Amino acid sequence: MSAVPISVPSVGESISEGILAKWLVADGSAVKAGDPLYELETDKASNVVPAPASGVLKVQAAEGDVVAIGATVGVIDPSAAPAKAEAKPKADAPAKDAPKADAPANAIPDGASGHLSPAVRRIVAEEGVDASQVEGTGKGGRLTKGDVIAHVEAGASAKAAPSPAPPTPAPAPAAPRPTAPAGGERRERMSGLRQRIAQRLVEAQRTAAILTTFNEVDLSRVMAARAKYKETFKKAHGVSLGFMSFFIKASIEALKAFPAVNGRIEGNEIVYNDFYHIGVAVSTDRGLMVPVIRDADQLSFAGIEKAIAEFADKARKGAIGVDDLQGGTFTLTNGGVFGSLLSTPILNPPQSGILGMHAIQKRPVVVDDQIVIRPMMYLALSYDHRLIDGREAVSSLVRIKECLEDPERLLLEV
Helix, strand or coil: CCCEEEECCCCCCCCCEEEEEEECCCCCCEECCCCEEEEEECCCCEEEEECCCCEEEEECCCCCCEEECCCEEEEEECCCCCCCCCCCCCCCCCCCCCCCCCCCCCCCCHHHHCCCCHHHHHHHHHHCCCHHHCCCCCHHHCCCHHHHHHHHHHHHHHCCCCCCCCCCCCCCCCCCCCCCCCCCCCCCCCCHHHHHHHHHHHHHHHHCCEEEEEEEEECHHHHHHHHHHHHHHHHHHCCCCCCHHHHHHHHHHHHHHCHHHHCEEECCEEECCCCCCEEECEEECCEEECCEECCHHHCCHHHHHHHHHHHHHHHHHCCCCHHHHCCCCEEEEEHHHHCCCCCCCCCCCCCCEEEEECCCEEEEEEECCEEEEEEEEEEEEEEECCCCCHHHHHHHHHHHHHHHHCCHHHHHCC
């Protein structure tokens, strides 16, 4: 049977390339159809690509390579036999494939090179490392990138100072050179997801006229309602009642009143969305993702909380897919969970508005000419001034504030 090519799958309408982040199967190993084969990172998400057939893997693209959608990154040979692991030589016997005495110091022994992943092989060559002198900590004693880097760093720190040269006449004094600060530095490749997040954020600031308006909201009544009904709510719906559902409901009321905030610019046209797909920013180990709650205006508080809980579970498992991240019309981001008191969120293109939530703090405020202590939160609405005027932005943020300070309005939609 002929070899089966391993192609980069389409992972989204607007995505033309990705980064082959990691091979999950070693080169020369046997795989079964459907087994996880490699991780593909894009600006949207990280995807695990399965094996298209059963056979022996032959890698043709290295970890870290930028690969186009549809490109071939390897093949699976159904008729080949998997590579056999070589037995380690006895301690008192010379290695069968040891490099010759006149071989360069950075030569990779034939026996070792077959066990190196493309990424490890590349760093071995770049750093001039003798792979046979590095102890592997990976599965079956295989070398990892971390093993090679640690070996290089250990060698650098262990180098002895050069022997002093014979005394020579002192040269003319030179200008003092600045000394480097004590300590070291680490370098690691940015993930494809992180690279694309960086590009999109810079692009958003370059292409949109981003302004931010601020306000503060008294969450006394929201917190009282949550405290009063959270146990009953959980028993009835099987999910906890959080703050985010209140903020999403309040935002939808503002978007209905001021449609431009829910719209976007395409060329010379304004696109008004008559649906409310609300993105909720989620921080993950791979970077910031914004899964989208579709038709959030048609969901109850329980429906919104269940959707949020499902996304949180997916984020922990690294299972958020491209479809989960597309089509949002407005975004909420909560820096308050990390302690942020105030920030200016950046738009999530092509959207024209994003609401920033922050930490809740008890502060003295004036109510009916009396100074009282209330749980207060600063709100920030960043918006694209090309589409949204200041009046609309400020008014929409005030509408969110009014709905949160009088949460019965959310139920009555007034």
